[in-house]
Every structure is written in structure tokens, then in C-alpha cells.
Amino acid sequence: MNLCTDSPGCAEEFFSAPPGWxxxxxxxxxxxFRAIALRLLxxxxxxxxxxxxxxxxxxxxxxEHAVRxxxxxxxxxxxxxxxxxxxxICLAASGEMYPNSSFTPSKISISRVRSxxxxxxxxxxxxxxxxVYLDYISxxxxxxxxxxTKQK
Numbered sequence: 001m002n003l004c005t006d007s008p009g010c011a012e013e014f015f016s017a018p019p020g021w022x023x024x025x026x027x028x029x030x031x032x033f034r035a036i037a038l039r040l041l042x043x044x045x046x047x048x049x050x051x052x053x054x055x056x057x058x059x060x061x062x063x064e065h066a067v068r069x070x071x072x073x074x075x076x077x078x079x080x081x082x083x084x085x086x087x088x089i090c091l092a093a094s095g096e097m098y099p100n101s102s103f104t105p106s107k108i109s110i111s112r113v114r115s116x117x118x119x120x121x122x123x124x125x126x127x128x129x130x131x132v133y134l135d136y137i138s139x140x141x142x143x144x145x146x147x148x149t150k151q152k
Contacts, residue, residue: 006046025048026048058085
């Protein structure tokens with residue numbers, strides 16, 4: 001399972017192809033993913049599934065209403081020595097804003113989360129294009145160096 005949630009309907013708001021849901025977390029899940037999922041879902045009944053996630057994400061945890069900042073939960077887990085799985089994305093349809101900030105607690109809408117998700121995807125695409133460009137420039141530089149060393 002690479003997707004877990006406390007609300008399959010909520011998770012289906014984020015992912016267009018509804019996967020087949022199972023009840024609970026599978027025993028063969030990596031321990032890190034299991035521990036982080038249980039912390040973020042806060043004891044709610046868990047539904048899990050396999051689904052195709054957009055690159056670079058490999059696993060997702062979707063919470064219908066986060067009662068605590070997901071960032072704070074992840075920081076706390078790291079401080080306790082847990083490894084956060086590579087490619088993890090944590091989404092919440094609503095929740096309390098960051099309690100340590102100057103903002104007052106309020107709801108976060110799905111459209112706002114989608115905006116951040118779109119921003120993250122665009123940033124990833126830009127980074128990928130930039131990396132291809134830099135690799136291309138590096139290849140050109142290598143070719144010029146090889147050409148100059150052969151002429152000597």
C-alpha cells in the first residue's frame with residue numbers, strides 16, 4: 001500500500017482514479033511508513049490502497065481533517081529518530097493552521113491544498129527541465145574539452 005487515509009472519499013478528491021481500498025494498514029509495509037501514517041492519522045480508522053502517484057511521490061497520506069500540523073508531526077518523528085520515507089506527500093483536506101505561527105487557527109480548503117500541490121508539481125517539472133538543460137550544457141562542455149585536448 002502506498003496510499004493511506006482516514007477517508008477514502010477525501011483521498012479520491014486528490015487522486016482521480018479511485019483505487020480499491022482495504023481496511024487497515026498491511027503488515028508488510030515499511031516500518032517508517034507505518035509509523036508516520038499512524039501518527040498523521042491520529043488513531044482514526046485507516047483505509048489503504050495502491051495507486052499511481054505523480055512523480056516524485058512514492059507514497060501518500062491523506063487526512064480529512066488534521067488536528068495538528070502535519071509538518072510538526074513529521075518534525076517530531078524525525079527528532080525521535082524515525083526515518084521519513086522517501087517520496088512521501090502528506091495532504092489534508094482541512095485542518096488547523098500552523099499553531100506556532102502568527103496565523104489564527106482556521107480551515108484549509110481542498111482548493112488551497114491543490115494550489116500548493118500544483119505549485120509543487122510545477123516546481124518539480126521546472127527542476128527536471130533545469131536538470132536536463134544543465135546535463136546538456138555539461139555534455140557540450142565535455143565535448144569542447146575533448147575536442148581541444150585532441151587538437152593539442
